Amino acid sequence: MAPAASSASTAQYQPYVASSTTSGFGPAFSICNLANEAGTISAQSLHTALMVLLQSNFAAVSTTAQWIEALRSGSPLPKSNLVQSALDGRSAVALA
Numbered sequence: 001m002a003p004a005a006s007s008a009s010t011a012q013y014q015p016y017v018a019s020s021t022t023s024g025f026g027p028a029f030s031i032c033n034l035a036n037e038a039g040t041i042s043a044q045s046l047h048t049a050l051m052v053l054l055q056s057n058f059a060a061v062s063t064t065a066q067w068i069e070a071l072r073s074g075s076p077l078p079k080s081n082l083v084q085s086a087l088d089g090r091s092a093v094a095l096a
Contacts, residue, residue: 031043033046034046052085055079055080055085056080056081056082056085057080057081057082057085059079060076060077060078060079061077
């Protein structure tokens with residue numbers, strides 16, 4: 001179930017939950033920069049970190065278009081796992 005919104009532009013910035021196994025977070029899920037005793041993180045870095053973490057073990061992260069296509073085709077979205085994500089992360093950091 002998508003969130004009620006007054007316009008299409010605001011709908012993309014609201015989190016929604018479609019079922020117990022499907023949830024989505026628009027770009028504004030991490031709209032604010034955070035700072036506290038543990039450190040500081042920009043909204044963009046927070047959003048990226050959360051999406052990478054979710055994809056690594058907890059969820060399949062996709063664009064809206066990919067999600068709609070998966071629904072239409074009945075195919076599951078690709079989902080990673082923590083071990084593969086850690087191996088890919090090690091390689092990606094070593095190349096940077």
